[in-house]
Amino acid sequence: MTSTPPAGLRERKKARTKAAIREHAMRLFQEQGYAATTVDQIAAAADVSPSTFFRYFPTKEDVVLTDDYDPLMVAALRAQPAGLSPIEAIRRSVRELFGQLPDAQWEQERRRQQLIASVPELRMRIQQQYADSITLLAEVVAERAGRPGDDFASRVVAGAVIGAALAATRDGRTMADGATYFEDFDRALALLQAGLPVGPPEV
Template sequence: MTASPYGLRERKKAKTRAAIREHAMRLFEEQGYAATTVEQIADAAEVSPSTFFRYFPAKEDVVLVDDVDEVLVQAIRAQPAGVPPIEAILRSLREVFAAMSPEMWEFERRRQRLVLGIPELRARVMHQMTEAIDLVAAVIAERAGLPADDFSARVTAGAAIGAMLAVLPSGGAVPADGVTPRDFQRVEEALTLLRQGLPLG
């Protein structure tokens, strides 16, 4: 039996997207983010600039798009109904991080190193935090049978996202190796602290 045209088409699209992203990040690392143009990225990936924009709305999105977000949301949604929100997020993070291959960790290190080291990207990340709160709040509310804009769900999501941000490397001191598994262990520790009611000491 041959693969369906839809499956082949989707794999080709995924391959093109990955190629664009890899060449873009390589060029950012080699010649700097500001000095790299969309035309250069498209040329390196052997696609047209219009094809680039079909996959990424803007140059910064090559770095800022986080493929883990949707996977995490699905993992939270799949947690048993009786699991409290923070515990559901914590369990989901563990599942997602445990499933990441060495290649995925290496890509994430490179991506985070660029995000933390480039001022214009750091500024965009702050906007993304609002989007992340929207995503997590919606799935928390869904699990509880509440409206998507429920206030308590949004506060819970904001607290969880804030706890995770608090322990990741800041833009003032970009680690040479980017974000590592140890940083994500600290994220787990932060969420555990939040689940316990934020005791000090």
């Protein structure tokens, strides 16, 4: 008789396979270029079949663009106290999610963001991801406020937050610059929370 692995074991094995595919893909992209790297090469390096690759990533682009941050952000936001304002709840969630990331994870993100910035088709696809992130964040903001999922005000809040994330990127910096980016993003959220007070520069 054969037994089915427990759900927790299955999920861990799937997570390891997904991480291995992504790791080998990024290595090959760095060594021989994104355009020159094929799905078959990535699958072979990760010791999986091409069909297994496509079970985890629908396209080659997705192996770069897919990350685990959105569901973690949603979970962190849902866990915040109900009485917090939307921006304060989001600030706390961002701190919890990104404030303690190890250096190795920031380095992985740096490589990923550099690749996205250098490949036109990835830059185009990331724009759609921003729109998807706004929709997802808006739904959770509305949920916390007891509003409908398509609430306009909640979508505006979510759009402002994603805009703040983009505005925190300066001089080619991305989220991968770790603490520096994280601090700037928090400052941007603080400005939103304060109602964007913009006046003449201090002398």
